[in-house]
Amino acid sequence: MTADPEALRRLARESGKVLAELGVEAGDSRWIRAHSETIASLAGRGRRPRFLDYLSRLARRAARTAR
Amino acid sequence: MKSPRVLVAAVQSPFSGGGAERHVRRLTEELVARGVEADLVTIPLIERERFDLVRSALAWRSLDVTEIAGRAVDAVIATRFPSYVVRHPNKIVWVIHQYRQAYDQFGTPWSDFTASTEDRRTRETIAAIDRLGLTEAKRVFANSRTVAARLRRFNGIESEPLYHPPPLVGRYRTGPFGDYALTVGRLDGWKRPDLPLSALAHAPAARLTVVGRGPEEGRLKRLARELRIEDRVRWVPEADDDTLIDLYAGARLVVVAPQDEDLGYVPLEAFLSGKPVLTTDDAGGPLEFVSDGETGFVVPPRPEALGAALEALGRRALARASELSWDSTIAALLSAAGISLP
Numbered sequence: 001m002t003a004d005p006e007a008l009r010r011l012a013r014e015s016g017k018v019l020a021e022l023g024v025e026a027g028d029s030r031w032i033r034a035h036s037e038t039i040a041s042l043a044g045r046g047r048r049p050r051f052l053d054y055l056s057r058l059a060r061r062a063a064r065t066a067r
Numbered sequence: 068m069k070s071p072r073v074l075v076a077a078v079q080s081p082f083s084g085g086g087a088e089r090h091v092r093r094l095t096e097e098l099v100a101r102g103v104e105a106d107l108v109t110i111p112l113i114e115r116e117r118f119d120l121v122r123s124a125l126a127w128r129s130l131d132v133t134e135i136a137g138r139a140v141d142a143v144i145a146t147r148f149p150s151y152v153v154r155h156p157n158k159i160v161w162v163i164h165q166y167r168q169a170y171d172q173f174g175t176p177w178s179d180f181t182a183s184t185e186d187r188r189t190r191e192t193i194a195a196i197d198r199l200g201l202t203e204a205k206r207v208f209a210n211s212r213t214v215a216a217r218l219r220r221f222n223g224i225e226s227e228p229l230y231h232p233p234p235l236v237g238r239y240r241t242g243p244f245g246d247y248a249l250t251v252g253r254l255d256g257w258k259r260p261d262l263p264l265s266a267l268a269h270a271p272a273a274r275l276t277v278v279g280r281g282p283e284e285g286r287l288k289r290l291a292r293e294l295r296i297e298d299r300v301r302w303v304p305e306a307d308d309d310t311l312i313d314l315y316a317g318a319r320l321v322v323v324a325p326q327d328e329d330l331g332y333v334p335l336e337a338f339l340s341g342k343p344v345l346t347t348d349d350a351g352g353p354l355e356f357v358s359d360g361e362t363g364f365v366v367p368p369r370p371e372a373l374g375a376a377l378e379a380l381g382r383r384a385l386a387r388a389s390e391l392s393w394d395s396t397i398a399a400l401l402s403a404a405g406i407s408l409p
């Protein structure tokens with residue numbers, strides 16, 4: 001069983017905002033990638049590569065807009 | 068009247084619990100003993116890479132603890148980095164530990180932060196996390212004047228020192244002055260456990276009992292052999308509560324030699340056992356209690372200075388430590404949260 005992709009998208013957006021609140025910047029790409037990998041790992045193996053890129057973009061965008 | 072509900076927020080260090088872990092457990096027990104419905108919440112901080120510090124803060128920040136099982140949580144008492152970023156409208160922070168490697172220990176052998184971009188960003192982020200968690204709190208306490216001074220110096224945040232008794236308060240006892248000096252604590256480099264050992268080389272009649280274990284253990288044992296003092300050193304890697312109480316009660320004096328310690332229970336435990344404390348003039352928290360020539364001895368952090376003082380004794384320490392009680396500590400925390408005891 002894998003997590004609902006919409007739930008993961010929401011998690012990426014919300015946690016991106018929280019990361020920004022904690023001082024993480026959109027340019028901290030390794031951290032945003034590492035964070036997105038954690039979220040993407042909930043999606044199951046098959047979806048990971050493309051989904052990970054997508055989640056990273058969401059988190060980065062959320063971090064940028066939250067600042 | 069319903070019991071107020073209070074959560075104590077703390078960080079867990081799996082397999083290496085120390086004074087901070089015992090302290091938050093005791094705080095929770097003391098709240099419960101006074102009729103507060105209190106519970107302890109912990110999240111481990113496991114640092115394999117720098118980002119784990121942010122992950123842990125994110126985990127705390129993501130929690131909503133304003134209501135649990137249909138009932139409001141009246142207050143949160145958060146204690147240690149990064150637990151104090153937890154969200155709650157009635158958040159009291161009692162700072163037990165900041166992440167010192169990013170602040171006062173940066174640039175010393177006790178910090179592994181470098182000048183790399185990632186380390187610089189990590190330090191900036193730790194400061195941002197501290198600023199966020201502490202400035203939104205209703206009230207900020209520090210567990211000592213030393214910690215309050217660091218918060219002012221590095222974060223520009225004012226806090227109020229709030230002391231508390233050591234973990235086994237009520238059980239320490241005085242005993243006859245034995246033939247050994249005692250040192251208690253994790254054998255970590257920044258606690259400078261090599262200093263009392265080296266001092267022994269300058270005090271030919273003195274004996275030392277070392278309670279604790281840690282990464283420096285092997286090096287310290289080699290040092291004792293090199294200094295030819297191993298027959299005067301007793302190693303006690305682990306001591307249960309009764310053993311620790313006995314060791315304090317039977318000591319001649321207690322040596323506390325860390326650099327810029329936050330507070331440290333050891334001086335208080337020594338005083339409640341009627342023993343003087345030998346410490347150094349850069350020890351930080353211990354200097355808030357130890358007065359040179361009154362409740363102990365304060366000397367420069369050099370082996371020969373400690374060695375010279377190892378022979379001396381004092382008896383006036385007990386009164387200073389006996390002034391502390393959980394009643395006044397909890398009254399201060401709950402009153403800051405606007406809560407009266409049931």
